[in-house]
Amino acid sequence: MFDLKASYNPTGDQPKAIEALTKTVAANEKHQTLLGVTGSGKTFTVANVIRNTSKPTLILSHNKTLAAQLYQEFKDYFPNNAVEYFVSYYDYYQPESYMPSTDTYIEKDADINEQIDMLRLSATTSLMTRKDVIVVSSVSCIYNLGSPAEYTKMALRLMKGMRIRQTDLLKRLNQIYYERNEIDFKRGSYRVRGDIIDVFPAYQEFAIRLEVFNNTLVDITNFDPLTGDVINRDQLPEERRGSFFKSQTQDIEQYTEHRQKEGTYAEIFPAKHYIAPEDRREGAYLQIQQDLESRVRVLRNAGKDIEAYRLEQRTKYDLEMMKEIGYCKGIENYSRYFDGREVGGTPYTLMDFFPENYLLVVDESHITLPQVRGMYNGDRARKTNLIDYGFRLPSALDNRPLNFDEFLRKAGINLYVSATPNEWELNLSEGRIAEQLIRPTGIVDPNVLILPTKDQIHDLLKRVKDRIERKERVLVTTLTKRMSEELANFLTEKGIKVTYLHSDIDTLERTTILDDLRKGNYDVLVGINLLREGLDLPEVSLVAILDADKEGFLRSEAALVQTMGRAARHILGEVIMYADTITKSMDKAISEVQRRREIQLKYNEDNNITPTQIVKPLRESLIDxxxxxxxxxxxxxxxxxxxxxxxxxxxxxxxxxxxxxxxxxxxxxxxxxxxxxxxxxxxxxxxxxxxxx
Incomplete structure (x- = not known):
């Protein structure tokens, strides 16, 4: 089912890890761990496990940058399968909130990225129409999304020759949130020209032309919405051919027949994830009205007349908007009524779109799982204020991310991937741990040198200049944003091409900076905790850790091992820790890196392997x-x-x-x-x- 394309075969520890994980995943063991060092090819190992087990897969990453990197890698490995990308579609997001101390209400404000919105809808559409699906996601996958059953039920299925009136077809398009637009034909819209209806599905880049004559659908064609050119089946992207024609509700003979007959079948999924079926809307409106009256009484009995008045006015306005146009600002806060969920019921998320026993790959699990744990409480604290002060009904609490217990219940077959997995993952795996310490390139873990903090900046400058002469790159990690900026300014004054990373830099700019480092536009990159997990920078030969003996989450054992791993993709990789004492975390981290290094050196010696430098091409930018x-x-x-x-x-x-x-x-x-x-x-x-x- 999954067609893995790669110009190389598994080597080193990969064959053993692939065999072990394939066996446990195929046996539907709930938890297993891949403990793999940086550069050992963990992604390729996971790709082989996916190919061998043929399970629809959700890959969970802890930030958008790494998710985008994984998405590109899996697209390269599986060009003929549906590899999808599901992250937050907001370029800018300010959540609705209220601060009682200053009596400040902040209205929700957001700027939606249309391209990412298309990719999100493409992901759910693929999950509804085919089995060979890999979705790379951020923690967006645990947020309220809408019922997959309703999403599938509301899909418009059309077959050439079927009897349907044009007015009924237009009504159905409106019901699944497609807007009529005769001027600006864009995703999620349709236009009518005589007997012809052009539909631009919200989840793909080509449009569909439907011709209705004498109450019969006489023709279905695909076309380029920009040029108007007709697109034949063999011109469609391979991963789109199946998703456009195949439905899980069809039997295989019917599916094969439709694939053989070009343009005989079309399946149009809703333009939004939040679906409110007409037969459920009136009941939802009535329940909202009843809950409003009940909540207003509670507030007034508590002497909160202003809050009661505010809630009544806001909710009645929302109700009027929903009744008139089927939508209102913040409609997701009423999702429980439309989904038919009980108070406090578990919300539907992307995970519900997957079949039973799907494969969940948790990348960098030591960071991703704690992130998942923290989402629920932060969301609840913000919304409790909105409810207490009359800005929202209590139903807003049910528009939420999953709590950790719900996440585990919805998870399929879990594969935790990390160079430094936590005890939690290791204990759950109960010995089902595949260790991957050998790199296909033969590169060993970096040598670690501890130097005193006195004159650390001048010592660093000398070492940076040595690396620049060899056309190599340097990463420097500091403890504070201010320190990283001051160090970057100092190095700039010394003629070094340097920049810095911190949390204020957005995802797209961060990706650009990393690419510029690889290209040689910069020789040194200074950062705080942004230089740890997942950065694939084979040009970096030196990682310098300033103030390594300052205990804390930035200098914990796991953080130090991850940071040192950034130098493990270069044959001359070296780590320098500037410290006056050796902390417990430093000692454990150095011992672990040394243990791995000895195993790698012995393997190279036994197998007569000479380390070779990684040559990794730069991928295309996310924007032109x-x-x-x-x-x-x-x-x-x-x-x-x-x-x-x-x-x-x-x-x-x-x-x-x-x-x-x-x-x-x-x-x-x-x-x-x-x-x-x-x-x-x-x-x-x-x-x-x-x-x-």
Whole structure:
């Protein structure tokens, strides 16, 4: 079912780990662990386990950057299968909240990334239509999403030759949240031209043309929404062919027949994950009204007349909006009523879209699992204030992430992946632990050197210059944001090409900085705790840990092992710890790295292996280089461009790129509070969009 493509075979510890994990996963053992050092090919091992066990797979990562990296790697390994990406679709998100101490209400504010929204819908659509699915996700997978049963039930299934009136077809499209738009044909919309209905599914990049004549669906074709060119079956991406035609509700003969007859069947899934079936809406509205009246009485009896009035006005307005247009701002806070869940009931999440005994791969489990544990309480604390002060009904508490017990119940067959797994994962695995210490390249764990903190900066400068002469890169980890900035400034004054990473830098800019380091635009990268898990930087030969003897979560055993692992992808990898004492965490971390190093050296000697340097190509950027190049990723300053563009002469695809550039500039000017300039850019982008019509 899963077609693994790779130009190399498992080596070192990989064959043994693959065999052991395949055996336990195939036997549906609930918990197992892959303990693999940095650079040992854990991702390739997991890919082989997926291929061998043929289980739909959810890969859970603790941040968007690593999720994007894993998504690209699995897309490369499985080009003919459905590899999907599911992370938060917000470029900017300010949750609704209330601070009683200052009587400040902050309304929810968000900027949705349309591309990520499409990928999220694509993930659920693939899960509903095929079995060979791998979804790479952040912790977004534990948040309320809507019922998969309703999502599937509401899908519009069309077959060439079926009897259907055009008015009924349009009504069904409206019911699954597709909007009629004759001017701007975009994802999640449809347009009507005589007997022809064009539908742009919210989860894919090609559109569907439906021709209805004499109450019969006479033709179904796929086309490029930008050019209008008809797309034949053999032109569709391989991973989309199955998902477009195959439904789990069909038998295999019917499915085969539809695949042989091009353009005979179409399946259109809803444009939103929150589905409110018409037959359930009236009952939901009535229940909301009853709960509102009950809650208002409680507030008034407690002497909270202002809160009662506020809640009554806000909820009645939401009800009116839902009745009139089927939607309101913050409708997710009423999801319990539409899902038919009990008070406090477990919400539906992405995990519910997977079949029983699916494979859950928890990447960097020592960080990801604690992150999952913490989501529920943080969300509840914020919403309790909103409820107590009359901004929301208590039902808002049921629009929430899973708590940890619910997460474990929804999890399938768990595979924990980490170089430093916690005792929790190891205990649950009960001996089902595959250790992967040997790297396919023969590279061994780095040598560790401990130096005093006196004159540590000047010593570091000398070592950095040595690395630069050899065209190698350096990572430096500090304890504070201020220290990282000051160190970066010091190195800059000394003529070193350096930048720094910290939590204020967004995901896209962080990815750009890491790429710039690999390209040689920077020689040194300074950071705090952002230089640990998952960074794949084979050009880095030196990792310097300042103040290594300051005990804390940034200098714990696991943190130190992970940080040292960043130097384990280079044949000359070295770690320098600047410390005046050796802490317990340092001692344990150094001992573990030394243990692994000795095993690796012995394996190389026994098998006559000479370590070879990793050569890893740079993957394409998440956005077009010609768009991102308009901005300086370090300071956010727009670069000057002197090119005059004759837009009338541009082909549609290039015109689309120009529109993206203008929209990016518009957002930049708005952030700089240059609203007049932003408005001009917006109008210019709208004018260009008209040229596409």
């Amino acid at each position: 280089d010609d768009i991102s190049a308009q901005f300086d990723s370090k300071k956010g300053k727009k670069k000057k461009t002197e090119i005059e563009v004759d837009y009338m002469q541009l082909p549609p695809r290039e015109l689309n790129k120009e529109i993206k550039k203008l929209e990016l500039e518009m957002k930049y000017e708005a952030e700089m509070l240059n609203f007049e300039k932003a408005a001009l850019l917006r109008d210019k982008a709208l004018d260009l969009k008209k040229l596409l019509q």
